[in-house]
Structure formats: C-alpha cells, structure tokens
Amino acid sequence: MAKPKSVFVCTECGGQALKWQGQCPHCQSWNTLVETVAEKTESRFVPISEEAGLQMLAEVEAAEQPRLPTGISEFDRVLGGGVVPGGVVLLGGDPGIGKSTLLLQALSHLAGDRKVLYVSGEESPQQVALRAKRLGVQARRLPLLAEIQLERIQDTMLRERPVVAVIDSIQTLYSSALQSAPGSVAQVRECAAQLTRLAKAGGAAIILVGHVTKEGALAGPRVLEHMVDTVLYFEGDTHSSFRMIRAFKNRFGAVNELGVFAMTERGLRPVSNPSALFLSHHEREVAGSCVMVTQEGTRPLLVEIQALVDAAHAPNPRRLTVGLEQNRLAMLLAVLHRHVGIACYDQDVFVNAVGGVKIGEPGADLPACLAIVSSLTGRPLPPKLVAFGEVGLAGEVRPVQRGQERLKEAAKLGFNRAVVPKANAPKQPPAGLEVIPVERIEQAVALLRESGSGRP
Numbered sequence: 392m393a394k395p396k397s398v399f400v401c402t403e404c405g406g407q408a409l410k411w412q413g414q415c416p417h418c419q420s421w422n423t424l425v426e427t428v429a430e431k432t433e434s435r436f437v438p439i440s441e442e443a444g445l446q447m448l449a450e451v452e453a454a455e456q457p458r459l460p461t462g463i464s465e466f467d468r469v470l471g472g473g474v475v476p477g478g479v480v481l482l483g484g485d486p487g488i489g490k491s492t493l494l495l496q497a498l499s500h501l502a503g504d505r506k507v508l509y510v511s512g513e514e515s516p517q518q519v520a521l522r523a524k525r526l527g528v529q530a531r532r533l534p535l536l537a538e539i540q541l542e543r544i545q546d547t548m549l550r551e552r553p554v555v556a557v558i559d560s561i562q563t564l565y566s567s568a569l570q571s572a573p574g575s576v577a578q579v580r581e582c583a584a585q586l587t588r589l590a591k592a593g594g595a596a597i598i599l600v601g602h603v604t605k606e607g608a609l610a611g612p613r614v615l616e617h618m619v620d621t622v623l624y625f626e627g628d629t630h631s632s633f634r635m636i637r638a639f640k641n642r643f644g645a646v647n648e649l650g651v652f653a654m655t656e657r658g659l660r661p662v663s664n665p666s667a668l669f670l671s672h673h674e675r676e677v678a679g680s681c682v683m684v685t686q687e688g689t690r691p692l693l694v695e696i697q698a699l700v701d702a703a704h705a706p707n708p709r710r711l712t713v714g715l716e717q718n719r720l721a722m723l724l725a726v727l728h729r730h731v732g733i734a735c736y737d738q739d740v741f742v743n744a745v746g747g748v749k750i751g752e753p754g755a756d757l758p759a760c761l762a763i764v765s766s767l768t769g770r771p772l773p774p775k776l777v778a779f780g781e782v783g784l785a786g787e788v789r790p791v792q793r794g795q796e797r798l799k800e801a802a803k804l805g806f807n808r809a810v811v812p813k814a815n816a817p818k819q820p821p822a823g824l825e826v827i828p829v830e831r832i833e834q835a836v837a838l839l840r841e842s843g844s845g846r847p
Contacts, residue, residue: 399424400576403613427571458643459555459596462500465652465661466493468690469623469636471644474501474555474596478643479587481561481616482636483601483609484625489634489652490600492526493659494557495519499528501555508553512539512563526658539573541566541582545589553595558586560600562610579611587618616640627747633668634659635748638688647751648688666693666804669746679766682777682806683758684797685750691793691800693777695745696755698762703739714744715755723760723782730786731836733764754791756782757810757835764836772839777801778810786832790814798824810835 399408401424406417408424415423458473467473470480484490491514498507511519516537523530534551538544541564548556558564564582565573572578583599590597599619602610609615609622616622622640627633636650651665662668670682670693679698684691696715703709712720720742727733742759744750757780765772779797781789791797794815801809802821809826816828829835 397426400427400612401425402576402611405576405580405612405614425576427575427577459501459505461497463493463497463659463661464663465650466497466636468688469638469644469648469650470621471638471641471648474598475620475643476554476596477590477594478596478621479590479619480596480598480621480623481601481609481619482598482623482625483603485603485607488625488627489654489659490625491559492522493636493652494559494598494600495523496526496528496658498555498557499523499526499530499533502529502532505554506534506552508534508536508548508551508556510536510538510544510556510558512537512558513560525656528658539563539565541585545585548589548593548595552593555596555598557598558600560602561586561615562602574610576612580614583615583618626749631747633662633747637749645688649690649692649748665690666800669694669744669748671695671697671745676771676774678769678771679762681758681762681765681772683755683779684777684801685752685754685779686791686793686797691797692748693801693804693806694748694750696758696762697743697745698759698766699739699741700735700763700766701739701741703737708735708737709739709741711740712742714747714749715742715759716751719753719756720759722784723756723763726782726784726786726832727760727763727836730831731764731833733767733836735763735767738767752791753781753789754779756780757788757812757832760832761810761835761839764839768839770839773808775806776808776810777806778835780810780812780815780829780835782832788812788829788831788835798826810838 399411401415403420403423404418406415408416411424414421456476458475460467460473482490498509501507516535519535536547561579561583562574565578566581569577569581586597604610620642624637624639626635626637632654634652634654638646638648651662652659653662681696683694683696685694710720724735758778760782761778779791781791783789790812795817798809799821802824807823809824811826811828813828813830816826820826
C-alpha cells in the first residue's frame, strides 16, 4: 500500500513546501512549517452570490441590515451593537476563561424569538446541559448538536435555517474531503472557509470558538483571522473574577473595543462601570500613582498607573511593565533624564496598570512619567487629578485623540483637575474640572515639584 504523500504547510501564511525548512519560503517566518497529508485538488467552493457576473457598484443595493442584540450589553458593545446577519465572528481565549459560558448565555436570549443552533464538538450533550442548568438559562428552545463532521453540520444548518449558530470549537471539526486529523492546518482552514461561505450565502450569523496556543495566539493558520469578519479575544487572568473581551478586528464596528464582565456563579455578568475596576482606593495619598483616561474603542476608561522606583542591587537595573509596552518605558526614562534631569540608571523601575487591562496607546506616556517621578521623589500627586498625553523624544507633550470625551468621563467620576496636552485643552472645560495644559514634560513635572505636601 502506497504511503500517503505529505507536505509541509506554514501556519502563518498557508504556503506549502515539499520538505521541512526552518524558514517558510513564502512569508519568511521561522519554525512555522507543519507536516500534513497532501490533499487531492478538487473544487468544493461555490460563489457567495448566485449572480457572480460583472456588475456596477452603483447598481448594488446597499441595505443596512438590523443587528441582533444578544441580551448581554458588554458583548453587544464589542460586536458593534449586536450580531450581524451573515457575519462570522471568531472568539478566542485561554481554556476555562468563559467562552462557552458567554455564548450559551447569548444563545439562550436569542432563542426566545429566533431559531438558533449550538454545535458542540468538545463536550457531550450531558455536559452542556449541566452548564445550562448551573447558569439557569432557558434551554427548552435551544437546539443542540453534538457533531464534529463538517458535512453533517452543513446539512443540519441548511435544513434548520438558524439565524445564529455557534461552533464550539473550530479546531475540533473535520471534513471528510480531507484525510488529515481534526485541528490540523488543512482541516481548520477548510472548515472555516466552508462555514464562512455558508454564512455569506444563507445569511446566518456564525460564531466560531477558537483555541489559543501557549503564546496566546489563535491556534491554526493565520489566514483564519482573515476569513472571518470579527476577531474577539478574551483578556484577563483566569484566576480573577473579571474578564475582558477586546475586538482586534471588526468589519461592522470599532476596532479595539473593550467589554468588561464579572464571572459569577450564574455566569458572566456585564460591568456597568468598568472604570471602578481599574482604580485603587487608598486610605491616604500615596506616591507613585497617577490616574489616566484611556480610550478603548468608543469608550473612555479611567485606569490607575502605578510606578515603583527602588535602588538597584544588581549591575543591570530592571525595567518591568505590566499592561504597558516595556520598550516604551525605556524611552520615557531616557526622556526624563535628558530633558528633566531625572536619572534612573541606578534604579529598578516597575510600572503597572491596575486591574490587568492592557494599554497600547501612547496616551499613557504622561501618566507613567508622573508616576515614576512621584515614586522617585516620594511626593504624591495632587488628589483627584487625571492626566493623559503622548511624550515625544524632544520632550514635547503631544495630543491624543478624543480628548474632550476623556475629560467628560473624568469629570463625571468626580475628578477636579486634569493635566493634558495643550492641543487637547478645550475652550470650555466640563463643569467642575480644572484643565491644566502643558506643552513639555518639564512643565508637567514642575506641577509635582510645586505640590509639596500634595496640594498645588
């Protein structure tokens, strides 16, 4: 019996090679080639539209489709207002973080007046029923299919015509047209492509659950993220009671949108005021703490930035960040040394964003600098003060986007003083909020030096 021919497929770009190489010849990525069985080439795809001919764009009817609310406010916020008919959503996260729990809650709400389908490829029907009983969801009108073969799932969807279908998970499915095992690069790519075509042609919204690797990336080929319309990631520590979902790609809503949930005995519950999670409540004023207003998608959030500067007891001082970019910390320390005269070359510097939130925008530069100087000098910042702004290499404080919305959020939560870039200073500040515009980092640090005992 002839041995089946194998090829090596890149998990990043999907390119193929006849033998293993350390570097992919197509995308130049290292150690991404995985051996898989070579499949027979046959056409298994149909066009998305029956009228696949040439047509003018002006003649295409662009009708706005109504969204389907899931009944979970924070989940709808991340999706951009709800589930879009014909859209494909990919939800990834660590094991046990709450992916299946969240989707079971959402489907139970949608099943009230719409046809839905829950496909379980990892758990038996008894296990899903136990989870539904624990969560207290209405399971009478929630159809369940325990199946991993793609063709049977497609037949069921074509027969039942659900409005929303959940596939838990995409890595467990396999197609009989391929010989490789479930979870392989070829199987994940094939099953995702077929389900995407089915969603576009039939108008059903499909939510795919995706596993993640130990590095935190979605398992399978990178092309999986390009096929779908929306990519959502669970963030946060599995040992904490709070969960966060961030949108990394969304064709129907804002990118980088953040939804905050609390894990309870009855499942995931949306958090109405997430800013309270990211702020510490100190009994007295402490040094090394500065509150910033960050913009996550369309929502402004107040996050406390904490810094600890301590004498280094090793030849190489440590630079450690949690929730912020570590390379940016080194740049900020160089700016403080060059333009303010504050040296930390013999100090260990630790910077942390409270609550486990990850801040990727440069608006955290100014609060991080103020927190570092506060910890180094031992002087607390003035009470009820917020700050935001980007710090350049020349020492200038650059503006950030949506400064007016950030100031309104700070005033709403009771802050009365804000240090902002001069370009973000409004003509009419919010009531009860004093806006202090600065052009350079020296001016911001001077406010801390003048505060003395904590009052400017």
